[in-house]
Structures are given as structure tokens and as C-alpha cells.
Amino acid sequence: MGRGPALKLLTATKTTQGYRRNDFDWCVEGELVHIGVVCARDENDPDGGCGCGRAFAGLNSHRATTTAMIRDVAGFTDEDYVEALRSSLEQQGFDAANAEHEAALLRALVRDWPVGAIVERRLDEIVVRQVAQP
Ligand SMILES: [Zn+2]
Numbered sequence: 001m002g003r004g005p006a007l008k009l010l011t012a013t014k015t016t017q018g019y020r021r022n023d024f025d026w027c028v029e030g031e032l033v034h035i036g037v038v039c040a041r042d043e044n045d046p047d048g049g050c051g052c053g054r055a056f057a058g059l060n061s062h063r064a065t066t067t068a069m070i071r072d073v074a075g076f077t078d079e080d081y082v083e084a085l086r087s088s089l090e091q092q093g094f095d096a097a098n099a100e101h102e103a104a105l106l107r108a109l110v111r112d113w114p115v116g117a118i119v120e121r122r123l124d125e126i127v128v129r130q131v132a133q134p
Contacts, residue, residue: 006072006073006074006075006076007072007073007076007077007078007081007107008070008071008072008073008107008110008111008113008115009032009070009071009072009073009076009081009106009107009110010032010033010034010056010068010069010070010106010109010110010119011030011031011032011033011068011069011070011071011073012025012027012028012029012030012031012032012033012056012058012061012065012067012068012069013025013029013030013065013067013068013069013118014029014067015067015069015118015130015132016067016118016129016130016132017066017067019067019129019130020054020066020120022047022051022054022066023066023067024051024055024064024065024066025065025066025067026058026061026063026064026065027056027058027061027063027064027065028058028060028061030071031058031059031060031061032058032059032060032073032081032084033056033057033058033059033065033068034056034057034059034085034088034102034106035056035057035106035121035126036052036055036056036057036064037052038052038053038123039052043123044123045123046121046122046123051064051066052064053121053122053123054066054120054121054122054123055121056068056121059084059085059088060088062088062091062092066120066121067118067119067120067129068118068119068120068121069116069117069118069119069132070110070113070114070115070116070117070119071115071116072115078103078107081103081106081107082099082100082103083099085099085102085103085106086099086100109126113128114131116131116132116133117130117131117132118130118131118132
């Protein structure tokens with residue numbers, strides 16, 4: 001039964017938005033997200049005025065969300081994931097040389113979390129907020 005491989009990946013979600021007063025979600029539900037760079041304004045404060053220290057960045061929308069869900073993305077390979085990261089970084093004018101490394105880090109990050117886990121970001125720390133029904 002070839003359902004194809006599925007990768008557990010970090011995706012945007014609205015689930016649990018509002019749990020924190022400064023939550024926001026400008027991403028497209030279900031799009032892939034990564035952990036973007038934090039600007040100087042917010043580098044020491046996940047609740048800072050910019051918001052990037054508590055945000056994940058949408059690979060397609062190039063927008064941000066404070067909530068991400070671990071989802072099984074069917075038919076997506078390791079190579080697809082690297083390519084998604086690479087093209088998103090390039091589109092935004094960032095150096096994409098680290099796309100493969102970043103993909104590996106993101107895969108490792110979510111490895112031990114169940115599908116349906118909602119995670120939030122506190123600067124360099126990604127923590128599980130809640131586990132929802134996927
Ligand atoms: Zn910022």
C-alpha cells in the first residue's frame with residue numbers, strides 16, 4: 001500500500017492562538033515553517049516588540065506565527081524538505097547554503113514529539129505547549 005513516505009515536519013497552525021496575550025498568526029494554516037533569525041530588537045526578549053523571538057517563519061507566505069504544529073506530511077522526502085527551505089531562503093534574499101544543515105536540525109528537533117504537538121518558541125528554545133488531535 002504505497003502511501004509513500006511521510007515526514008514529521010513543523011507547520012503553521014492557529015491551534016492554541018490566544019494562549020499567550022501576544023500570540024499572532026499571519027501564516028497559512030499547514031504551511032511549512034522554520035526558525036528564523038531574531039533581530040537586534042528582540043534578541044534577548046521572546047516577548048519583545050518585534051515578535052520574531054517568539055515566531056516561526058512560513059516558508060511560502062514569508063510571514064510569521066507564534067504557534068506551530070508537528071504534522072506528518074505525506075509524500076514529502078528529505079530532499080523535498082531541503083529544497084523547500086533552500087528556495088524559501090533564496091526568495092527572501094538569505095544565504096541558502098545552510099539549507100541542508102537547517103533541514104537536519106529541524107528534523108532532529110521534532111523527532112521525539114508526537115504528531116499533533118503544538119510548539120512555541122522562546123528565542124532559541126522550542127517547547128511543547130499542548131498536544132492536539134492531529
Ligand atoms: Zn524582530
